[in-house]
Structure formats: structure tokens, C-alpha cells
Amino acid sequence: MTKLLSAICVAPLTVSALSVFASVAFAEPKKVAPPVTISNVWAKTTVPGGAVSAAYMQINSAKPVRLIKVDTAIADIVEIHDMKMNDGVMEMKALDAVDVPANKLVELKPGGMHVMLIKVRRPINKGDKIPLTLTFEGADKKSFTMNVEANGQERNGAHH
Template identity: 40%
Template structure:
């Protein structure tokens, strides 16, 4: 009996603790013909704290995590290695701020299409989890909806 209890305890202790990450309102900005890049936006919330470390989509040749920031009087966009997701806080990826950049687009992203997107979250213990999303393409001037849901 003690051996079974010990084996169970060891098995449970070796499991990775995954951060519970909620994704709300994912969307991608629609493009015009010949446009080669666009952004993906969403709200992320991690129960235990984690980091957004990668993203991928079959519609783009290159997908990166970016930030927009002011440098003197010039708005600049930079690639970042990871985006911190502090425990319990909503981190918003939005136009003019943090976002997922889809580059080398394989075709026009048309308003109303569903864009497959995978984001990769790294937990505090270094383990990673992939979250599959289908993000609707919205027009450039479309307002951001305030719905919340878990994906």
C-alpha cells in the first residue's frame, strides 16, 4: 500500500503545472490586395503568471510578437522575445501597443474570414503550451468588441 501511495505521489509531483491562460476577443486586421503584413490582437489573462513566447499561423511566412513605443517623437515597432503575463492581470494586445505581427502573408486577409492562429505560452517552470485560435478578420476601422470568452 505504501508503495502505491509513494508511486502516485511521485507521478503527481512530476506533472507540469500549466498556467490557465484565457484568451478573449482575438481578431486580425483585414488587408488590402498585395499587402504583406497585418496584426493580430486579443486580451490574455494567466491565472498563475506566464509569458507569451511565440505565435504561428498558416496564413503568414513569419509571425512575431511586437511592441509599439514612442522613441522621442517617433512611433517605432520592435520585435520582442516574450510578453509577460502577470498573474491575474489582463494583458491587451491592441493596435498601437503589443500585438502579434503576421508578415509575408500568403494571400489577402479578407474581412469576415477566420484566421487560424496558434500562440505559445511558457509557464513559470519552463513548460510550454500551445493555444489554438480562430481569429475573425475585421476591417481596419472596426471597433473592438468587449466580449470575453475562454478558448
């Protein structure tokens, strides 16, 4: 499992750096009134010396949207991951996007989908406010961003 995690989490570094350039140059997200409500946004506190964390939230939308990107100044690499039990082993994979159907709560929570924060630049402590920028794409393929703050919270669990 450790090998699998590091392969997933570290390998996309070059790709991520390239896609940042691409999005700045070609695909400036438009500011439109979002049909989306984000609630219970929190990020797991880092362990001493640790450089990974995960952020969680609940997403509700009046219209179908897709969460396609998350940015934060606190981590070098941000990915959307999903976790599933497979033969008693917790496996994690990167997702291109999270589909949010109309009026159906989608929950990013421990043991399931999460925003993976890799190469965290400073410790995340209880009560810290972690700014996240969420980029969504609507059914019309237009994208829009939302800024939210994740609350630093302790959480015991197997994830990372």
C-alpha cells in the first residue's frame, strides 16, 4: 500500500506543474453566479513533520456540476482522490473530477473522496483556516470558481 500511495501521490508532479501553466495561459475560469453550496469544509491537522493532509466538504448544487480542480496556497500539489476497500485493503486513486448531480448532497469524507494536500508548506493546526479555491464546470462546460476556508480539525483514522 505504501508503494501504491507514493506512486499515486508523487508521480503527477510534472503533470501538475504543466497544467498550471496551461490553465493560466488558455483557460481563465469565468466568474458566474454559482448554483453550488459548500458546507462543513475542514482539513485534517498534520502530524509533526508530516507534509500531507486531506480536506473534506459537503457539496450541494441546484444544477449538475463537476468539481474539476482544487487549489490552495498551503500545498504544492492538490489532487482529488477516492478511497475504496478492496479485499480488506484500503486503496486510493486519483479522480479527474467529482460529479455533483442536481440537489443530491455529495460528501467528501474520511474513507471516501477527499482533496489530497501533498507537500504541505506549513503545519495545519486545529482551528487554522485553510483557503481553498474550487473550480467547477457546469453542464454548459463553463467553469467557475468558489473560494472556501477549511477549518483545521483533528481526526484519528487510517488515512495517511
